Amino acid sequence: xxxxxxxxxxxxxxxxxxxxxxxxxxxxxxxxxxxxxxxxxxxxxxxxxxxxxxxxxxxxxxxxxxxxxxxxxxxxxxxxxxxxxxxxxxxxxxxxxxxxxxxxxxxxxxxxxxxxxxxxxxxxxxxxxxxxxxxxxxxxxxxxxxx
Amino acid sequence: xxxxxxxxxxxxxxxxxxxxxxxxxxxxxxxxxxxxxxxxxxxxxxxxxxxxxxxxxxxxxxxxxxxxxxxxxxxxxxxxxxxxxxxxxxxxxxxxxxxxxxxxxxxxxxxxxxxxxxxxxxxxxxxxxxxxxxxxxxxxxxxxxxxxxxxxxxxxxxxxxxxxxxxxxxxxxxxxxxxxxxxxxxxxxxxxxxxxxxxxxxxxxxxxxxxxxxxxxxxxxxxxxxxxxxxxxxxxxxxxxxxxxxxxxxxxxxxxxxxxxxxxxxxxxxxxxxxxxxxxxxxxxxxxxxxxxxxxxxxxxxxxxxxxxxxxxxxxxxxxxxxxxxxxxxxxxxxxxxxxxxxxxxxxxxxxxxxxxxxxxxxxxxxxxxxxxxxxxxxxxxxxxxxxxxxxxxxxxxxxxxxxxxxxxxxxxxxxxxxxxxxxxxxxxxxxxxxxxxxxxxxxxxxxxxxxxxxxxxxxxxxxxxxxxxxxxxxxxxxxxxxxxxxxxxxxxxxxxxxxxxxxxxxxxxxxxxxxxxxxxxxxxxxxxxxxxxxxxxxxxxxxxx
Numbered sequence: 001x002x003x004x005x006x007x008x009x010x011x012x013x014x015x016x017x018x019x020x021x022x023x024x025x026x027x028x029x030x031x032x033x034x035x036x037x038x039x040x041x042x043x044x045x046x047x048x049x050x051x052x053x054x055x056x057x058x059x060x061x062x063x064x065x066x067x068x069x070x071x072x073x074x075x076x077x078x079x080x081x082x083x084x085x086x087x088x089x090x091x092x093x094x095x096x097x098x099x100x101x102x103x104x105x106x107x108x109x110x111x112x113x114x115x116x117x118x119x120x121x122x123x124x125x126x127x128x129x130x131x132x133x134x135x136x137x138x139x140x141x142x143x144x145x146x147x
Numbered sequence: 148x149x150x151x152x153x154x155x156x157x158x159x160x161x162x163x164x165x166x167x168x169x170x171x172x173x174x175x176x177x178x179x180x181x182x183x184x185x186x187x188x189x190x191x192x193x194x195x196x197x198x199x200x201x202x203x204x205x206x207x208x209x210x211x212x213x214x215x216x217x218x219x220x221x222x223x224x225x226x227x228x229x230x231x232x233x234x235x236x237x238x239x240x241x242x243x244x245x246x247x248x249x250x251x252x253x254x255x256x257x258x259x260x261x262x263x264x265x266x267x268x269x270x271x272x273x274x275x276x277x278x279x280x281x282x283x284x285x286x287x288x289x290x291x292x293x294x295x296x297x298x299x300x301x302x303x304x305x306x307x308x309x310x311x312x313x314x315x316x317x318x319x320x321x322x323x324x325x326x327x328x329x330x331x332x333x334x335x336x337x338x339x340x341x342x343x344x345x346x347x348x349x350x351x352x353x354x355x356x357x358x359x360x361x362x363x364x365x366x367x368x369x370x371x372x373x374x375x376x377x378x379x380x381x382x383x384x385x386x387x388x389x390x391x392x393x394x395x396x397x398x399x400x401x402x403x404x405x406x407x408x409x410x411x412x413x414x415x416x417x418x419x420x421x422x423x424x425x426x427x428x429x430x431x432x433x434x435x436x437x438x439x440x441x442x443x444x445x446x447x448x449x450x451x452x453x454x455x456x457x458x459x460x461x462x463x464x465x466x467x468x469x470x471x472x473x474x475x476x477x478x479x480x481x482x483x484x485x486x487x488x489x490x491x492x493x494x495x496x497x498x499x500x501x502x503x504x505x506x507x508x509x510x511x512x513x514x515x516x517x518x519x520x521x522x523x524x525x526x527x528x529x530x531x532x533x534x535x536x537x538x539x540x541x542x543x544x545x546x547x548x549x550x551x552x553x554x555x556x557x558x559x560x561x562x563x564x565x566x567x568x569x570x571x572x573x574x575x576x577x578x579x580x581x582x583x584x585x586x587x588x589x590x591x592x593x594x595x596x597x598x599x600x601x602x603x604x605x606x607x608x609x610x611x612x613x614x615x616x617x618x619x620x621x622x623x624x625x626x627x628x629x630x631x632x633x634x635x636x637x638x639x640x641x642x643x644x645x646x647x648x649x650x651x652x653x654x655x656x657x658x659x660x661x662x663x664x665x666x667x668x669x670x671x672x673x674x675x676x677x678x679x680x681x682x683x684x685x686x687x688x689x690x691x692x693x
């Protein structure tokens with residue numbers, strides 16, 4: 001499986017490429033009044049409004065810094081009863097992919113109620129990378145409210 | 148009687164009378180002598196004229212007859228001369244005999260009484276001789292030797308013998324006359340001698356007696372006068388002389404008495420004056436002592452003044468030396484200030500150049516900064532491109548993954564592309580780092596240069612200010628120099644003046660010492676004067692006055 005590596009304010013994460021629709025450069029989003037901090041706004045992706053989530057804020061830090069490597073990752077957000085939603089996540093250093101097998105992924109053994117990640121992998125640089133679990137990080141309610 | 152007479156005639160007339168008396172006797176004896184001499188002279192001339200002269204003439208006549216006439220005849224007889232020659236000789240002799248005979252006759256006439264003289268008896272003899280000569284001439288003119296020979300033997304020879312005898316008797320008569328005259332003179336001399344001695348004796352007696360009376364008359368008066376003077380010499384001025392005759396001695400004694408009176412007055416005055424002089428001398432001595440004290444004080448004061456003046460002179464000398472040093476220092480200072488000024492101007496110029504240089508450096512740096520910015524822009528673009536390439540490769544990898552096994556090859560390409568993009572990104576990152584370093588260096592350099600330029604500007608300002616101050620200093624120093632010179636001159640003049648004062652005080656000092664010395668001498672003189680006054684008083688006290 002192919003994993004996209006990126007960083008938030010609290011470390012390095014990986015995301016399964018199967019969920020990813022496209023990676024695009026950072027765009028200045030349209031702000032949504034009254035939305036939570038981690039909702040950066042809405043962008044126009046090929047005629048379709050897509051909500052943007054700031055993963056750095058979501059990780060409990062400040063908003064992501066605007067480097068070239070700071071990009072918007074468009075993913076399919078799985079909805080249980082409805083059609084998947086397309087959302088964008090702003091993450092830093094989304095520049096590399098990492099190929100590994102499913103077996104390489106070990107469970108962290110800790111499951112928090114609103115935990116951010118699921119499982120941990122070891123990258124080729126002896127770096128511990130956590131697998132980012134989107135539905136866990138971004139609640140369905142929020143996504144639903146946004147649409 | 149003579150004394151009484153002498154008393155009545157004045158001394159002058161007495162003396163004159165005495166002298167005339169002496170002159171009378173001298174004249175008397177002189178006249179006697181003169182008369183005697185005249186007699187002697189007369190008798191001598193008589194002896195010569197009437198005795199000696201005729202003797203000589205008679206002898207010459209005899210010789211003429213004997214030699215010229217007789218000899219000529221003899222020579223003719225012996226044929227030694229011609230007849231003519233003999234005639235000539237006899238004629239010449241005849242003329243000479245005539246002349247001599249005439250002279251003889253005139254002399255005889257003078258001495259005797261006309262024809263009644265010693266020659267009158269023998270005149271015929273001379274006439275005979277004339278006739279004889281005529282006869283000789285006549286015989287000679289005959290030129291007959293026998294006749295001449297006969298004539299010579301019978302006539303001439305006897306005549307000549309007779310003539311010779313008679314001439315000799317005449318000469319004897321004359322010598323007897325001379326003897327007679329001599330006897331007469333001797334008698335006269337004896338008389339004259341007696342008269343002379345008588346005159347001498349009488350004159351001497353008269354002169355002695357007159358002289359004695361004269362001496363007596365003068366001597367008496369002189370004795371009285373001497374006595375009076377002796378009395379006066381002993382100091383008694385009260386004695387007066389009496390004299391009733393109105394002659395020179397009367398005047399003398401009157402003068403003497405008057406002189407004594409004057410002397411008496413004088414002595415009295417001298418006594419008073421002596422007392423006054425003594426008291427005055429005492430006063431003068433006192434004031435001289437005071438003067439001496441004052442002079443000594445003066446001398447001390449002058450010495451002090453001299454000492455202080457010397458000190459002033461020394462101080463002035465020191466001051467002068469110091470002023471000379473100051474002068475040279477100010478000169479040096481002026482030179483140094485001028486040098487400093489020039490240096491400051493140089494620094495100013497250098498600073499201005501430096502300012503310009505910093506400006507150009509800033510320009511260069513800004514150009515560099517621009518270039519760095521350009522590089523940064525390029526790097527940004529490259530970065531952007533690398534980023535987009537990366538993004539593209541990511542998306543391509545994801546799409547290849549989605550394609551499953553069909554996308555495997557594409558996935559490899561995507562990975563390669565991404566690696567290239569990553570390397571590019573890394574390289575650009577390095578470049579970016581470098582550019583950032585350059586930019587920060589440039590900006591810090593610009594800042595440094597700006598600061599430097601500011602410093603330079605401040606320095607230039609400071610230097611200009613300093614230069615201005617230095618100019619003021621130079622001006623002050625240059626103003627100061629003439630003042631220093633003036634002060635130096637003044638001090639020199641002061642030093643000179645002090646030296647002159649010192650010399651002058653030295654002169655005053657010596658003058659004061661001389662003054663003190665003269666005062667001492669004056670006091671000595673006063674002492675002597677005092678002694679003299681005392682001597683005077685003592686001397687005056689010898690005199691007895693009324």
